[in-house]
Amino acid sequence: MGTPLGDFIRARRDSTQPESLGLPDRGRRRSPGLRRLDLAARAGISVEYLTRIEQGRDRNPSVAVVNALADALSLDPSERNHLRYLTKITGGECSAHTRPAPPRRDVRPSVLETLRLLEPGIAMVTNRLGDILAHTSGYESVTSGTGLLDADTPNLTRYLFTDPRARTYFADWDDVADEQVFDLWLAPSVENSEWFTAELAPTTSPDFTSRLNRHVVPQRGALRLNHPSGCELRLLRETLELSSGAQQLVVFLPADERTAHAVDQLPRRSPSRLRAIS
Template sequence: MDGELGAFLRSRREAVQPAQVGLATGARRRTPGLRRAELATLAQVSIEYLTRLEQGRDTRPSPEILAALADALLLDDADREHLRQLAAANHSRSLCPGERPAVSRTVRPTVRAVLDALRDSPAYVLNRLGDVLAWNDPFDRLARPLGLFDGHRPNLVWFVLSDERARDHFPDWAQLADHQVAELHRLRQGDRATDDFAERLARTVGAPFTQRWQRRPVTAPVTGVRGLRHPEVGLLRLTYETLEFADSDHQRLVVHLPADAATAAGLDRLQGRLPGHLRSVAG
């Protein structure tokens, strides 16, 4: 996490447009977003102190300064929480240094039983790196024709960012890529394995990943509707719901439901069921 607090503050400073905080936008402005001096004025801190924070030479700001910076940067709830966690991590590391547990690669038998119980809805379990650890038969029938399971260790983040087929399968590929990178960054929390994974993605994918990673996103919706061009049944609109297990190192269950009648019929065909077996959800 060395330097992460300062890098996060800098990324958010560069994302705020002067007009958003009532400042004039000059033609000679060369830096993206706010200047350091402008943020210092808005947050009522010295430029020297803000410089030390952004350069990682001061990593333990007071709660009052964090709140002032968050207000000045117009941070949403997710960014405020992430900023607080970064400051707390720096403080606790000096009091109780230690390594984060290894990335989980297995799921509990009861979690597998839950997957099996979801007989009609595609569902799968991810770890904090986006590895697909377990899935049910409906998801296998949905995802295998896409190419997700071609490798020996399926990973949703890697597939979306590095496999060219993903751009064809997902009409909203850019938003899906944003989502996957945000989830990866949100769950990072100083994990060396996540940083190593991000470095491999950067070498393999390049700008489509690095530009998203450098923005340090942390907001990823846990529910929504996603389009999918399926090679066997055509365009589907799938509602997804994400449930995180409290005691399993950020493992999370993702369940897909049909968002309209046409998608319900398409999923029925994939599963070899008679039409009308699934009902679409509102939204």
């Protein structure tokens, strides 16, 4: 059985072309990307040891080995951080006995007050699983008619993979899907992530599981939305980690004047009716 660490290293090896690292083209091969032999040589470890890591038979590589693999794959800073995180959670898997349980959904009163101060802007409180826990009227206006907030407990990840309207609403659906799946690895605890993926996997296509195991580190550029009113919105995102460490405040800002004008024209309900979902 594989591990998140092994899956990530194998995925990066498969997506790395030898010529990008200055290695010679060794001709056709059965699978794409970098040969295990070449990666092991660049990292200064044996092929047998690399195989054990990729297959999940070695769950505790040293810091030196992890850094050597990061150098050998030419990972960028975000990918290196993710590699270290996966090393940490992979090493703790064998000793984890906590039964997976849903994360807390309550939002602190001070955070709700912060949202009120952001009215009539576009903002929400979420967690790494994609639960939308509270939002401003501005956020409701840009999602109106999409079905995202229709559920009693709306969740962006579930919406992306189970509601066909999501593929129209998000102009760059593939990028947004990769972002949400990646964030499951950064959930407040491995148990929460396991709980959510176990709940979601049976109701989605294999695409969800495939993206989860690819470990694509997202770039998080401007968010492009096809609003049901017919306008295209381009929004920049500022994500602030809340002190609890389990939730984030996300503020959306128009990326251009056309978007700012379009947002101003969208109907809104009274800011006094700020919604907190429990």
